[in-house]
Amino acid sequence: MSVKLTEDMLKALPDSRGHFGAFGGRFVSETLMDSLMTLEREYLRLKEDPEFQATFDKDLADYVGRPSPLYFAERLTREAGGAQIWLKREDLNHTGAHKVNNTIGQALLASFLGKKRVIAETGAGQHGVATATVCARLGLECHVFMGSEDVKRQSLNVYRMKLLGATVHSVESGTKTLKDAMNDAMRDWVANVDDTFYIIGTVAGPHPYPLLVRDFQSVIGRELREQSVAQAGRLPDALVACVGGGSNAIGMFYPFLGDESVQLYGVEAGGLGIDSGQHAAPLCAGRPGVLHGNRTYLMEDENGQIAGTHSVSAGLDYPGVGPEHAWLKDIGRANYVSVTDEEALDGFRKLTRIEGIMPALESAHAVAYGLKLAATMDKDQVLVINVSGRGDKDIHTIAQLDGIEI
Amino acid sequence: MSRIEGVLKALKSQGRKALIPFVTAGDPHPDETVALMHALVAAGSDIIELGVPFSDPMADGPVIQLACERALKHGTSLRRVIAMVKEFRETDTETPVVLMGYLNPMEAMGYETFADAAADAGIDGILTVDLPPEEADEVAPLFAARNLDPIFLLAPTTTDERIRAISEHSSGYVYYVSIKGVTGSASIDVDEVARKVAHVHELTALPVGVGFGIRDAETAAAVGRVSDGVIVGSVLVDTIARHQTDPKALHQALTDLLNPMRKALDSLAQ
Known part of the structure; x- marks a missing residue:
């Protein structure tokens, strides 16, 4: 089956609850709901803000190359x-890697929202490095969660993150890989929701993350x-x-x-x-x-x-x-x-x-x-x-x- | 009137507060859970919150994460948890049981199959940590049709508008999460909780249970003073972890933990 997707159809997705058809949405514990709704509101505003977009485009050109x-x-x-x-x-x-396109965008969001502390999950370490990099540049405190299996597999990236000033948290729970790193990042976020911005590295997670990561x-x-x-x-x-x-x-x-x-x-x-x-x-x-x-x-x-x-x-x-x-x-x-x-x-x-x-x-x-x-x-x-x-x-x-x- | 509502109304008429323990089903072993539930009731519990183990319990701290791992190691599936409640009901038809867990095991079982089985087993309420009311369109009517009380969380970050909306989707009680953090992570600021719970009471007529951070008789009494019930989780699960190889010692330890909480709560009524 294939459908012709018109511009209007594409603009309508995700819907206001973050759904792409039967998928997406916002399945999180109540503590995070207010933050996610604020992030969604602020992002939709900044998306139309010429100053935000100009800063993003300039960073992509001059910093990312x-x-x-x-x-x-x-x-x-x-x-x-x-x-x-x-x-x-x-x-x-x-x-x-492509990861930096997104971390630049989300770190700018963090700055516009006045958050000083950033957390991220990482698997291969590319998103962790890209997050640590933009945090170094913007002077934000950076904590990266990484499964202990991946810490072993990707020691070079772990060291890069540390050089960039990030704290790398080795995650020992579950399968000790990316999914567990994401669990621990969520746990940190719940505990520090007031001052912390969670830079998710992929188009997953609760709405509005799949939307904003895709846009970036x-x-x-x-x-x-x-x-x-x-x-x-x-x-x-x-x-x-x-x-x-x-x-x-x-x-x-x-x-x-x-x-x-x-x-x-x-x-x-x-x-x-x-x-x-x-x-x-x-x-x-x-x-x-x-x-x-x-x-x-x-x-x-x-x-x-x-x-x-x-x-x-x-x-x-x-x-x-x-x-x-x-x-x-x-x-x-x-x-x-x-x-x-x-x-x-x-x-x-x-x-x-x-x-x-x-x-x-x-x-x-x-x-x-x-x-x-x-x-x-x-x-x-x-x-x-x-x-x-x-x-x-x-x-x-x-x-x-x-x-x-x- | 649901079993939960009945118990909470009866307590309220006596000026008493509900003691609501949480344990993870299947921890330390699925064969021990039903006996453990009876022990909790014997130690003065009014309602039991029974955790359904999940591989990725994002809202929980290390204590409950490890309990999930122990339970899953012994194959504690959602179906098996429901069977435990059915067995519990053979000898206890009074104590309400609330299943507390994450959405995916219910989705995998199929919502209608789950709702049927839960109602059949004598489960009274369902608390799904990662299901806010906005996403509950599909399950809400299934639960309502079977008199399963949907219990939702309220957090310190929940706005007034949401408190009202969430309460409208809830029955039985609402669960106020006393801290910003995962289960078992921080000490509560009793004054702040008192202020917030009083405010929640202004916005909803439902009973308010308070959980996260209640570890002993003192915190139970402090929180009981301002709420309709206290939910005790990580400290119990931690006790289970410490006595996992000796069921007799475990039941004694749980009794030693809950009895003073029960007394402290009941002393509020006098």
Whole structure:
């Protein structure tokens, strides 16, 4: 099933209660309701405030280094033997990933709201680093919650955050990964709701977070529209992005939702394979439920307990996904697929060796699927892969898998 | 009149306050929960809040998180919790039981199936921590049709407008969360709670139970003075954790904890 999404339909979502169809909403304990309603009100006001938008745009240009390039990957295109493969280079942003687009926006919101203390959750550490970075720049106190498993996997990013002046809280509860980091960030927020701004790193969480994170990340897709027309002479035929919570994907997809000719592919972490159960692919293999403040697709057992996830990439190792993706799946506007750890590692190696671009393991999922998809398309078609982050943080993981100690 | 309403009305007519313990079902083991519930009643409890364990209890501190982990390790599902209440009802038809938990296990079971099973088991009220009234369109009529009291939280951050709106969606009682924080995290400021609860009483006719931060007879009495009931959670769950391998010692410890609270609350009536 596919529907034509008109501009009016898109503007109406999420609705006033933060719903995207059956998904989204605001499922939190009462203590947070007032803060979320205030945040929603203030954000909707600032969204129309020329001063706020001008500050945001200027920061994206001068601090982040936007626009990020659209790069034609000529050798990779030959390798795949199908559609032209173009790369949206979010890896070239300051701090090395798309995450900073959102943290700049939310830190500005924090400043406009007069909050001096910032908290964030992080999986791979990219959002934590991006949050610590903007906090350093704006002089805000920064606390990052990170599962102790991820602290081990991503020690480089942990140290980066500390250098930037953030306090990193290692989370020992539950599965000790991203979902537990988010639980602890929520707990901190409940206790410090008066002076604290919670910078959520993805398009999940209670309303208005999926809305505001999508808005801040949509700069990716807006730039891409212009770049694609200018450089490739047309709108893309297919967009490919990895999906953990789904912020880089929604940022890329959103400005194209009304363009029926543009096919959208979100690539989830297939881990050891969907059939193994060891994966992080709720859209491919989960079912709707409620976690972290929103209704969305989840990985859970038959009793509604949240299931453990597995992915070689810490940033995709999350049992939920942004509610707008859940909606796009159900209405058939976007396709959600998965690639395994092994395929992602192969994608990492190919992009590294063929184009000299080392992607984050998260983005390598999009690369792997993009190569497969391009091969099925015509040579005059345009496929764009979102290289959402750079791979430096993953060198230890790759070396370890290769049996090399560095 | 619901069982909850009946108990609270009877207490009020005697000038007494409700003692409402919270324990996590299945902690330390599902086989022990029903006996534990009877022990709570024997120690002077008026209503029992029975926690449904969840893998991601975001509004809870470490004490209740660990209780959830212990309960889940032994396979305590929502269905099993409902079965525990059904067994409890075989010998206790008087004490109201409120299930307190997170939405996802109910959603996974199916709201209608859950509501039917809860009513059938003799459950009286449902408190869903992460379900504000705004999102309760689907469950509210299912609960209402089966005389399950929906119990919602009020927090220090809740505006007057919301207090009124939430109270309209509630029956049985409203649960005032005395602190900004997770369960078991901070000491309460009794004067501040008294001021706020008095204000809540101005905005709703429903009984007001107060929870979070009540640890002993002194805090129970201080909060009982201004409310209709006190909810005691983390200190009980912590006691369960300390005596998890010895049920007899556990029942004694819970009795030793609750008896002075009961006495302190009843001394307010004289």
